[in-house]
Amino acid sequence: MGKVVAIASGKGGTGKSTVAAFLARALAEQGRSTLVVEADFGLRGLDLVLGVSQQTVYDCTDVLEERCRLSEAVVPIGRMGLWLLAGGNSADYMPDMQRWVRFLQLCRRCYDFTIIDLPGGLGELVRQSAEVSDLVLAVVTPNQIAVRDCAQLSRVLQQRAPLQRLVINRVPKKLNGSIQDLDEVIDRTGIMLLGVLPDSEVIQTAAEDGKALAEGKEKTAFENLAARLCGQYRPLVIR
Ligand SMILES: Nc1ncnc2c1ncn2[C@@H]1O[C@H](COP(=O)(O)OP(=O)(O)OP(=O)(O)O)[C@@H](O)[C@H]1O
Ligand SMILES: [Mg+2]
Numbered sequence: 001m002g003k004v005v006a007i008a009s010g011k012g013g014t015g016k017s018t019v020a021a022f023l024a025r026a027l028a029e030q031g032r033s034t035l036v037v038e039a040d041f042g043l044r045g046l047d048l049v050l051g052v053s054q055q056t057v058y059d060c061t062d063v064l065e066e067r068c069r070l071s072e073a074v075v076p077i078g079r080m081g082l083w084l085l086a087g088g089n090s091a092d093y094m095p096d097m098q099r100w101v102r103f104l105q106l107c108r109r110c111y112d113f114t115i116i117d118l119p120g121g122l123g124e125l126v127r128q129s130a131e132v133s134d135l136v137l138a139v140v141t142p143n144q145i146a147v148r149d150c151a152q153l154s155r156v157l158q159q160r161a162p163l164q165r166l167v168i169n170r171v172p173k174k175l176n177g178s179i180q181d182l183d184e185v186i187d188r189t190g191i192m193l194l195g196v197l198p199d200s201e202v203i204q205t206a207a208e209d210g211k212a213l214a215e216g217k218e219k220t221a222f223e224n225l226a227a228r229l230c231g232q233y234r235p236l237v238i239r
Contacts, residue, residue: 004104004114005229006133006161010149012120014139015169018207019197020117021049025212026226028082032112035074037085039118039125041094044087046117050077051210052084061088064095064103070110097128104132113229122156130161135229138191141170142179150189165194167225172199193236195225
């Protein structure tokens, strides 16, 4: 059985989709068959981030409504064992939660890792997905609102998803806001740290161009995250 990892955040825009895309690439490069499920049924974007917008025919809603099979709807990213199930374009669509849970169980049987790119917030889809997942990765940025919202996310999900790990994203070379120390982020969210990702134009540009990251500290940061998810030790570099 594979693992289902839900990528969540309290506040929107902290980098969930970016983390989902590059973490999935890193997992696949490390030999794990990986599916990224974009759980946004109204405003999809991961097909662009993963560079397959031209190949995307079916989306998540087609699988959930049984208009096609999962195997027909997933789009391969290169030849490395990575697939995307794109989100939809139906603004008002929300799947039946039992169906959604059954669908995630199917994904778990088919792939080593299923990465769910969740929308921001604490809605029912987030809570149900967290409950089915083996792990919730909470993506936070080092600013007051994101940290408070992430702490709230963690509290709300505590009963349903006891295994949570923190990814601090968009960390500048020098913290210059009201948060001066990443320990403060860890303490206030109350979630154990899995990794820290730099605020970097390299990441932003690769996401915008739908390309993989070139060798460098950004790629290494995602490789370390992926390795830790696979149970391997990688030293944590906080600053
Ligand atoms: N580490 C990073 N360095 C630089 N830019 C980043 C980084 N992570 C994310 N971004 C940029 O931040 C913006 C928001 O990222 P993203 O869309 O991944 O957030 P999100 O949490 O998925 O948003 P939403 O809640 O709307 O789904 C994007 O322009 C993305 O390229
Ligand atoms: Mg997103």
